[in-house]
Amino acid sequence: MANYLASIFGTEADKVNCSFYYKIGACRHGDRCSRKHVKPSYSQTILLPNLYQNPAYDQKNKMNASQLQNHFDAFYEDFWCEMCKFGEIEEVVVCDNNNDHLIGNVYARFKYEDSAQAACDALNSRWYAARPIYCELSPVTDFREACCRLNSGEGCVRGGFCNFIHRKEPSPELDRELELSTKKC
Secondary structure, three states: OHHHHHHHOOOOOOOOEOHHHHHHOOOOOHHHOOOEOOOOOOOOEEEEOOOOOOHHHOOOOOOOHHHHHHHHHHHHHHHHHHHHOOOOEEEEEEEOOOOOOOOOOEEEEEOOHHHHHHHHHHHOOOEEOOEEOOOEEEOOOOHHHHEOOOOOOOOOOOHHHOOOEOEEOOOHHHHHHHHHHHHHO
């Protein structure tokens, strides 16, 4: 019985634990979910909910696509450099969704759990863009399961309201530059 329960933990077959929370670190039902959201006591991944304020979702915004990308690149570089202070980064994922539980969420997956814990502890007492930062350890270990597969190909019909992560990508030049600078350290 224990082996069976362990094999279905966090899957759709698990009627006790929320599979969306386990895969994505966020659930559209939040605290009202009928299934449990088991917060990890240790993880390589941290989640900073609603950290990135995407100007594209501001109705008063008058930025063009190039300006929006530059704005995002500045945020991404700032965040990446700040996370490097805590340890080696494996991956940074920024949500481009527009639904309540995913909008502006930023994930950072570190090589070591100790780095993620140090970042989480330090960031919870900080502010970014005149707003307090909230940080928590996330159960997400594989972003291939968390990200929308349709978003990268022919396009997701749900758009920004999809319940899977629509990943916002930095410009290729910035991504390459950050990867190279991290390898030199």
